[in-house]
Amino acid sequence: MGRQDQQLQVLNALDAAKTQWYHFTAIIVAGMGFFTDAYDLFCISLVTKLLGRIYYTDPASPTPGSLPPNIAAAVNGVALCGTLAGQLFFGWLGDKLGRKSVYGMTLLLMVICSIASGLSFSHTPTSVMATLCFFRFWLGFGIGGDYPLSATIMSEYANKKTRGAFIAAVFAMQGFGILAGGVVTLAMSAGFQAAFPAPAYEVNAAASTVPQADYVWRIILMLGALPAILTYYWRMKMPETARYTALVAKDAKQASSDMAKVLQVEIEVEEEKLQDITRGRDYGLFSARFAKRHGAHLLGTAATWFLVDVAYYSQNLFQKDIFTSIHWIPKARTMSALEEVFRISRAQTLIALCGTVPGYWFTVFLIDIIGRFKIQLLGFAGMTAFMLGLAIPYHHWTMPGNQVIFVVLYGFTFFFANFGPNATTFIVPAEIFPARLRSTCHGISAASGKAGAIIGAFSFLYAAQPQDKAHVDAGYKPGIGVRNALFVLAGCNLVGLLMTWMLVPESKGKSLEEMSGEADDEEASANGGATAVNSSGVEMV
Numbered sequence: 146m147g148r149q150d151q152q153l154q155v156l157n158a159l160d161a162a163k164t165q166w167y168h169f170t171a172i173i174v175a176g177m178g179f180f181t182d183a184y185d186l187f188c189i190s191l192v193t194k195l196l197g198r199i200y201y202t203d204p205a206s207p208t209p210g211s212l213p214p215n216i217a218a219a220v221n222g223v224a225l226c227g228t229l230a231g232q233l234f235f236g237w238l239g240d241k242l243g244r245k246s247v248y249g250m251t252l253l254l255m256v257i258c259s260i261a262s263g264l265s266f267s268h269t270p271t272s273v274m275a276t277l278c279f280f281r282f283w284l285g286f287g288i289g290g291d292y293p294l295s296a297t298i299m300s301e302y303a304n305k306k307t308r309g310a311f312i313a314a315v316f317a318m319q320g321f322g323i324l325a326g327g328v329v330t331l332a333m334s335a336g337f338q339a340a341f342p343a344p345a346y347e348v349n350a351a352a353s354t355v356p357q358a359d360y361v362w363r364i365i366l367m368l369g370a371l372p373a374i375l376t377y378y379w380r381m382k383m384p385e386t387a388r389y390t391a392l393v394a395k396d397a398k399q400a401s402s403d404m405a406k407v408l409q410v411e412i413e414v415e416e417e418k419l420q421d422i423t424r425g426r427d428y429g430l431f432s433a434r435f436a437k438r439h440g441a442h443l444l445g446t447a448a449t450w451f452l453v454d455v456a457y458y459s460q461n462l463f464q465k466d467i468f469t470s471i472h473w474i475p476k477a478r479t480m481s482a483l484e485e486v487f488r489i490s491r492a493q494t495l496i497a498l499c500g501t502v503p504g505y506w507f508t509v510f511l512i513d514i515i516g517r518f519k520i521q522l523l524g525f526a527g528m529t530a531f532m533l534g535l536a537i538p539y540h541h542w543t544m545p546g547n548q549v550i551f552v553v554l555y556g557f558t559f560f561f562a563n564f565g566p567n568a569t570t571f572i573v574p575a576e577i578f579p580a581r582l583r584s585t586c587h588g589i590s591a592a593s594g595k596a597g598a599i600i601g602a603f604s605f606l607y608a609a610q611p612q613d614k615a616h617v618d619a620g621y622k623p624g625i626g627v628r629n630a631l632f633v634l635a636g637c638n639l640v641g642l643l644m645t646w647m648l649v650p651e652s653k654g655k656s657l658e659e660m661s662g663e664a665d666d667e668e669a670s671a672n673g674g675a676t677a678v679n680s681s682g683v684e685m686v
Contacts, residue, residue, distance in 0.1 A: 152658060153397070153419060155387050155404050155412050160305040160656050167407050171302045172311060174383060175295040176318035177376040181255055182288045183322025184329075185369040186224055187461055189281070191330045191490050192362035193220055198482040199359055200270035211477070216274050222602045223278040224285035225458070229595035231289020236588015238290075240393065240581060244298045245385045251294065252377050254287030256370045263367035284369075289595070293587040296575035300583075301386035305656050309512035312572045317505035320563065323461070324502055327494030329368055333361050334487040358482050388657065392580040395423055426663065430582055438662050439578055443586055445648025446574045449521065450594035452641035453566040456528060456634040458598035460558065467555070467627055468492050473548045492552075500556030504563025516653040517569045518645070524565010525642035529635050531558045536631035566641060570594060576652040579661040601634075 197211035212220065231251070238247050258280045265277040295315055303311040341357040384407065390400035397419040401412040428434040460467075468474040474488050512520060534554050535542065542551035570590070578586040652660045 152656075153391055153400075153415055153422065155391060155397075155401050155415075156656075156658065158404065158408055158410065158412055159302070159387060162304045162408055164304070164307060165408070168303065168307075168311060170379070171299055171383070172314045174376055174379045175299050176315045177372050178252065178255075178291040178295050178318075178380075179315055180318040180322040180325070181259075181369060181373045182291050183319040184326045184372070185255065185259060185284055185288060185322075185366075186228070187323050188326035188330065188365055188369065189221060189224065190461065191326060191493060192365060192486065193217055194477065194489060195358060195362050195482055195486050196220065196274070198477075198485070199362075200273060212274075216271075218603050219278050220274060220281070222599055224281040224288070225595050225599045225602060227282040227285025227287075228289040228292075229285075229592045229599065231286035232292050232588040232592040232595060233289075234286075234588075235290030236293035236584045236586075236591070239294050239297060239584030239588075243385050243389055243394065244294055244301070244584065245380075245383055247290065248294050248298070248380050248383075249377065251287045251290030252373050252380060254290075255284060256373045256377075258284035258287060259370035259373070260367050262369075263363035263365075265363075289588075289591070292571070292591040293584045296571060296587050297584045298383070298386055300575035300657060301388040301580070305654065307513055308576070309517060309572055309653060310509050312575055313505070313509040313512050313568055316568055316571045317502075317509055317563075320497065320502040320505040324494060324497040326365075327490045327497055330365055330490035331487060331494060333365055334483045334490060337361050338481075338483045338487065355481075355483070361483065361486065388580045391419055392423060392663065395419060422663075426579070427581070430585060435582070439586070441648055442577050442650060443589065445644060445650075446570065446577075446586075446590040447593035448644045449566055449641050449649060450570040450574075450590050451597035452637045452644065453525070453528075453562065453570055454594040454597035455601040455637045456532070456558075457562050457567050457601075459601035459604075459630070459634060460555075460562075468552075473552060496552070496556050496559060500559035501563055504560040504565070505568060507560075507564040508568040511564075512569070512572070513653060516651050517573050518649060518651040520564065521566045521569040521573075521645045521649060522642060524561045524563075524567070524569070525638050525645060527561030527565060528558050529638040529642065531555075531561065532631050532635035532638065536628050536635060539628035539631065566645070573649060573652060576657060577650055577660045579663055580657070583657075583661075 193212055197217075201212060211217075235247055235251060261280040262277060262284060265273055265280060267273045267276055296312060299312045299315050300308060337355075337357055337360070341355045384403040385394075385399075387400040387404045390396050390403065397416045398414045401414045405412045468489075469476070474485075474492060477485055480488065508520060531554050535551065535558070541547060574587040574590040575583065650660070657663075
């Protein structure tokens with residue numbers, strides 16, 4: 146009996162379905178969550194300099210203030226800590242309660258905490274930052290839930306032929322979210338500069354922060370709630386995925402009914418076949434059977450996601466510091482606060498437009514042609530090469546006239562991150578694990594990535610601290626410098642390439658049940674655990 150004969154008709158219908166309107170609806174609904182996620186996570190990097198100007202400038206000082214390193218680390222990193230916790234919790238909950246049941250919770254949490262982040266009022270700078278960090282932690286918690294749920298829902302709705310492109314398209318909305326954060330910040334800073342120009346008599350940058358600048362960062366953060374609000378209704382209208390309903394909830398009638406409406410075809414209810422297919426397949430995450438079948442895969446997806454996020458989030462959250470170090474963005478003392486925000490957002494928008502967004506969409510268009518494995522290898526290799534190209538002649542790039550080439554090379558690191566492991570590490574965990582553990586395993590892999598992001602964010606902040614005597618005398622501990630930090634990030638990418646080669650499977654062109662081994666469980670059980678991995682249909686490249 147062939148695999149298609151063993152499979153439920155409702156799942157075969159999903160695998161063989163032609164691209165239809167419901168696919169695009171699912172991409173938009175799930176993708177807008179990722180648009181919101183990226184906007185909320187990365188817009189904070191655009192306003193941290195402004196927070197330092199507003200709350201940590203000494204009126205008697207001739208130089209503008211900046212957030213102390215520990216507070217800057219907290220403001221930038223606390224949402225990542227929340228995201229890690231949310232990925233683990235909602236990933237597990239998505240397998241227990243169902244994908245759709247949990248999907249609305251994450252969105253509501255993001256809406257509430259985006260608005261609350263912008264309303265972080267208090268009497269002292271420290272308490273304002275503490276309130277902001279509190280709400281950004283819970284914002285991150287909601288964002289974390291979006292990762293395993295969106296990936297799992299899209300993979301379980303998609304057809305076999307274009308599944309990679311559909312999941313990649315959901316994740317590619319992250320690029321538009323980063324771009325939107327830059328554009329919104331550009332518009333806000335330019336608008337407030339025009340409406341509330343700094344008084345002409347103010348001769349130093351520290352004194353040129355107009356009171357209205359405090360509204361800028363608050364409005365930018367609160368606008369993150371808007372796309373989430375717009376998609377909440379459509380999330381609630383989506384039916385539960387047939388794979389969860391059939392293979393986990395074991396309700397063949399409901400699965401067939403839901404997908405008959407979505408696909409607009411008649412689908413037979415196969416109660417007895419479902420019982421045969423799901424009998425004896427309830428092994429858990431910590432079982433020896435899971436370890437034999439998928440232990441190496443989980444290690445591979447978690448380790449590679451960890452390594453790419455060390456580099457990716459370091460680059461994204463601290464672009465402003467890198468651009469200042471090469472003098473592409475002028476020193477803060479030469480600009481007003483709003484002008485500095487404008488220049489930082491302009492630089493980040495340019496990088497997003499030329500490097501980040503194209504990388505995502507190269508993945509969308511090529512992933513089902515080239516495959517996940519090759520794109521991930523290519524991406525890690527490209528990131529390694531371009532980071533070394535930045536680090537080795539670093540002092541050359543800081544000289545006047547060379548910054549443009551540095552920025553171009555720096556943009557290529559973002560291109561290969563997104564036409565590479567930043568996208569594929571999101572896609573592969575949604576395809577290779579069993580339905581009853583798919584959301585959990587994706588959440589574990591994603592949380593490993595956020596652990597890397599946290600390490601990258603906190604470590605890079607301190608590593609890139611200025612090494613000049615003035616800063617040391619002011620109480621700052623000198624870091625290893627941007628150049629050495631780039632060498633470390635290049636090393637992370639090289640290790641990621643090796644881990645991909647050894648542990649990451651290719652899932653192009655295979656059904657989810659073939660990849661997870663669920664199509665062959667009966668045969669594997671009969672032949673014993675030793676053949677389970679080989680009989681799963683997983684192709685190790």
